[in-house]
Amino acid sequence: MMQLLRQIKKLMLRWWGDFTLQTRxxxxxxxxxxxxxxxxxxxxxxxxxQDARVNDTRFGRDLGxxxxxNVAPMVEKGDRTELARFTYSFFQSTSSVQYMLYADEDxxxxxxxxxxEAAVQNSLTLRRRMQLPxxxxxxxxxxxxxxxxxxxxxxxxxxxxxxxxxxxxxVLALGITPNPTVVASSNxxxxxxxxxxxxxxxxxxxxxxxNALIITQPIKxxxxxxxxxxxxxxxxRINLPIGGEIGELIYSFNDxxxxxxxxxxxxxxxxxxxxxxxxxxxxxxxxxxxxLDANMxxxxxxxxxxxxxxxxxxxxxxxxxxLPPEVRIQMTRPLYQAAAGDSSEGMEFRISLMExxxxxxxxxxxxxxxxxxENVKGIAxxxxxxxxxxxxxxAKSQFISNVSHExxxxxxxxxxxxxxxxxxxxxxxDVERQEFLETxxxxxxxxxxxxxxxxxxxxxxxSRRYQFSPVEVHQPIEQVxxxxxxxxxxxxxxxxxxxxxxxxxxxxxxxLLLQVFGNLVGNALKFTTAGGRVVIRAYRSPALQxxxxxxxxxxxxxxxxxxxxxxDQKAIFERFFRVENRVHTLEGTGLGLSIVxxxxxxHSSLVNLVSEVGVGTTFWFDLAVYESAASxxxxxxxxxxxxxxxxxSGSS
Numbered sequence: 001m002m003q004l005l006r007q008i009k010k011l012m013l014r015w016w017g018d019f020t021l022q023t024r025x026x027x028x029x030x031x032x033x034x035x036x037x038x039x040x041x042x043x044x045x046x047x048x049x050q051d052a053r054v055n056d057t058r059f060g061r062d063l064g065x066x067x068x069x070n071v072a073p074m075v076e077k078g079d080r081t082e083l084a085r086f087t088y089s090f091f092q093s094t095s096s097v098q099y100m101l102y103a104d105e106d107x108x109x110x111x112x113x114x115x116x117e118a119a120v121q122n123s124l125t126l127r128r129r130m131q132l133p134x135x136x137x138x139x140x141x142x143x144x145x146x147x148x149x150x151x152x153x154x155x156x157x158x159x160x161x162x163x164x165x166x167x168x169x170x171v172l173a174l175g176i177t178p179n180p181t182v183v184a185s186s187n188x189x190x191x192x193x194x195x196x197x198x199x200x201x202x203x204x205x206x207x208x209x210x211n212a213l214i215i216t217q218p219i220k221x222x223x224x225x226x227x228x229x230x231x232x233x234x235x236x237r238i239n240l241p242i243g244g245e246i247g248e249l250i251y252s253f254n255d256x257x258x259x260x261x262x263x264x265x266x267x268x269x270x271x272x273x274x275x276x277x278x279x280x281x282x283x284x285x286x287x288x289x290x291x292l293d294a295n296m297x298x299x300x301x302x303x304x305x306x307x308x309x310x311x312x313x314x315x316x317x318x319x320x321x322x323l324p325p326e327v328r329i330q331m332t333r334p335l336y337q338a339a340a341g342d343s344s345e346g347m348e349f350r351i352s353l354m355e356x357x358x359x360x361x362x363x364x365x366x367x368x369x370x371x372x373x374e375n376v377k378g379i380a381x382x383x384x385x386x387x388x389x390x391x392x393x394x395a396k397s398q399f400i401s402n403v404s405h406e407x408x409x410x411x412x413x414x415x416x417x418x419x420x421x422x423x424x425x426x427x428x429x430d431v432e433r434q435e436f437l438e439t440x441x442x443x444x445x446x447x448x449x450x451x452x453x454x455x456x457x458x459x460x461x462x463s464r465r466y467q468f469s470p471v472e473v474h475q476p477i478e479q480v481x482x483x484x485x486x487x488x489x490x491x492x493x494x495x496x497x498x499x500x501x502x503x504x505x506x507x508x509x510x511x512l513l514l515q516v517f518g519n520l521v522g523n524a525l526k527f528t529t530a531g532g533r534v535v536i537r538a539y540r541s542p543a544l545q546x547x548x549x550x551x552x553x554x555x556x557x558x559x560x561x562x563x564x565x566x567x568d569q570k571a572i573f574e575r576f577f578r579v580e581n582r583v584h585t586l587e588g589t590g591l592g593l594s595i596v597x598x599x600x601x602x603h604s605s606l607v608n609l610v611s612e613v614g615v616g617t618t619f620w621f622d623l624a625v626y627e628s629a630a631s632x633x634x635x636x637x638x639x640x641x642x643x644x645x646x647x648x649s650g651s652s
Contacts (some may be wrong), residue, residue: 027204034200041193048185052178053147056096056156060176061143063094064160068172075102076164080111087113098155098175102162105170154178218250225253235261288383291368292319294376296339305383308361319381327351331363338367341376350386359387403454410443410450417443454591466602470505470626471513473538473553480517481536484525492530495521500539506553506623512599513623517557519592520619524559527617532560541622551625558618564611573597573607 067090074083087100091113101112144159156176162169221238228236236257238250288305292298298315306312315322320332334347347365352358364382369375417436425433477497488495517536524534534557541554564572573593593607600607600621611617 030200030204034197038193038197041189045189045193048189053154053156056176056178057145057158059096060156060158060174061145061160063097063176064143064158064172064174067100067174068160068162071102071172072162072164072169075162075169076167084111087111096177098177099173100175101173103171103173105168107171222249222253225257229257229260288381288385290319290381290383292335292339292379292381294339294378296320296335296379298322299378305381308359308383308385324353326353327361327363331365334365335379338365338379339376341367341369359385360390362386403450407447407450410447413443414440414447450591466509466512468507468509468603471508471510472505473503473555473623474499476510476514476517477536477538479514480521483518484521488525488534491525491528493525493528494533495525496533496535498535498537503538503540503553504551505626507626508603508623512602516596516599517555519596520557523592524557524561524617527561528559529561534559551627552622553625554620554622556618556620558616560616563613563615563617564609565613569609569611572609 067087071083071086074080074086083102087102091097091100099112099114101109103109143161146157147154148157149155154177156178158174158176160172160174162172218238225236225238237254285302286304288308289300289302290298290305291300296318298317298319301311301315306315309322309324309327311322319335320328323331330349330351334349338347349363349365350360351363352360362384364384366380366382367376368378368380370377417440421428421433421436428436474497477499481495481497485495521534521536528534537554537556537558539554541552573596596619597607603623605621605623607619607621609617609619
């Protein structure tokens with residue numbers, strides 16, 4: 001039973017919860033109004049009943065006093081026959097009198113109408129003796145009134161003392177029934193009031209049920225459907241067998257949802273294609289791209305960003321958890337400012353990374369705003385690896401500094417000697433003037449070489465294309481030997497060649513190769529002391545590591561000079577680096593080997609060296625044979641680790 005009551009209570013609460021606030025307010029107002037009106041009606045009915053009871057009491061009291069005054073003499077004389085006749089006549093003439101009883105001084109009933117009837121015995125529960133209050137005979141002067149209920153209704157009991165000559169004779173008891181007209185009117189009013197109250201609430205309940213089933217429930221279904229549509233669930237449909245305006249509204253809603261679903265399906269394909277294009281574009285760009293939401297959680301990170309930061313796994317959560325320490329320190333505050341919308345639209349940072357490698361990166365931070373440009377929807381981060389750019393800028397600055405330094409020295413010397421000749425030319429001897437002019441001429445040649453080397457290096461590092469054709473290796477070698485033979489003889493250095501006979505022609509640029517041989521031989525003569533030896537060798541080299549079918553010719557330029565320390569061998573091809581700065585001072589621009597390296601890059605080859613301090617140095621490289629070069633794509637050859645086939649005596 002308790003379980004059933006709880007279920008009914010739960011059902012009623014859920015049913016009541018389905019009503020809208022307006023319906024609940026209307027129901028509450030109806031309840032209050034109906035209760036107030038019903039209360040006023042019952043108060044009016046009760047007032048009418050009270051007035052009727054008072055009137056009945058007054059009527060009964062007056063009637064009792066009148067009857068007592070008429071029957072008191074009869075009771076005093078003991079004429080009970082006349083008393084019975086008079087009483088019966090009075091009882092018949094008065095319809096509101098229910099009974100009439102006479103009792104003596106002791107309360108014993110000696111006559112009554114209708115005393116003999118069972119109704120008197122049962123309804124009033126009167127005995128043949130009236131139980132009167134003690135001392136009633138002495139203090140009874142006015143009638144006593146009381147009411148009691150019987151199965152026939154309410155009866156007013158009036159007890160009137162019988163007196164004659166101030167002597168107490170007994171009691172007359174009358175039973176007065178209410179006015180039937182008043183009773184019927186008040187009962188009718190009460191019944192109508194109850195009927196109206198019940199009718200109102202029946203109508204309220206029926207209206208609530210009708211509202212819940214016909215109006216509230218469909219509107220709730222429509223509201224849920226609209227919320228689902230707003231959430232992107234275009235498959236939402238409402239199936240309720242309701243006609244009228246609400247039915248048309250439901251039909252229109254279903255039609256709208258169907259149209260939106262078709263529109264969504266049509267656009268999803270286009271959006272998916274565009275998304276795939278954008279993701280492909282973002283994933284293939286060279287710069288790192290990271291997209292964050294408004295909470296700084298990672299939405300997208302392309303391959304370049306993962307490579308720059310060394311990320312390997314799928315990224316989730318806040319970007320601050322995954323950034324390297326150097327980046328996190330500098331980016332934490334700007335990221336929070338961007339997420340809060342407190343920063344400008346674009347911020348740039350340059351940060352040096354220690355891990356996974358020593359690199360410099362540029363980070364561009366931009367906030368993504370909504371259409372109103374008031375709310376932050378996310379943060380876009382662009383990461384650029386500018387290590388090479390920084391290195392180039394440093395190299396550029398170093399290059400300019402070195403060029404300025406190298407140009408300043410010969411210019412200063414030329415200016416000094418010319419000024420001396422201009423001011424003191426007549427005071428100088430012919431020998432001194434000749435020495436000053438030779439020095440100025442020597443410095444001019446040095447300045448010309450420096451300018452030419454800078455121009456050559458600039459041309460080689462540009463995107464200029466050079467014409468390559470078959471070249472017989474022995475021709476540029478012999479031309480270089482003829483050029484430097486006199487210089488070698490003056491320094492008492494043996495300058496020789498060792499060229500394998502019948503070498504096939506190589507693919508190259510004659511002028512550039514001549515410049516390579518000239519720079520290498522010139523360096524070898526400069527760093528070789530008297531009695532030393534410089535040799536140019538050319539022979540068929542082993543097959544290239546990545547192109548076993550390709551043939552090449554190996555060129556070596558070896559000397560027995562001062563050699564190059566291991567710590568300097570990696571930097572030997574850098575611009576303006578000179579070994580003599582570490583050993584002793586000799587003339588030179590420090591650009592010769594940089595030019596050689598760039599020329600070999602143009603020939604898709606690498607310059608290698610084998611050197612030992614105090615023993616000598618050998619530079620070597622491979623040049624592709626003309627016939628085989630046509631079948632092999634031109635690409636830089638990996639660093640050769642094999643030593644040259646032949647080395648100078650006493651060199652490595």
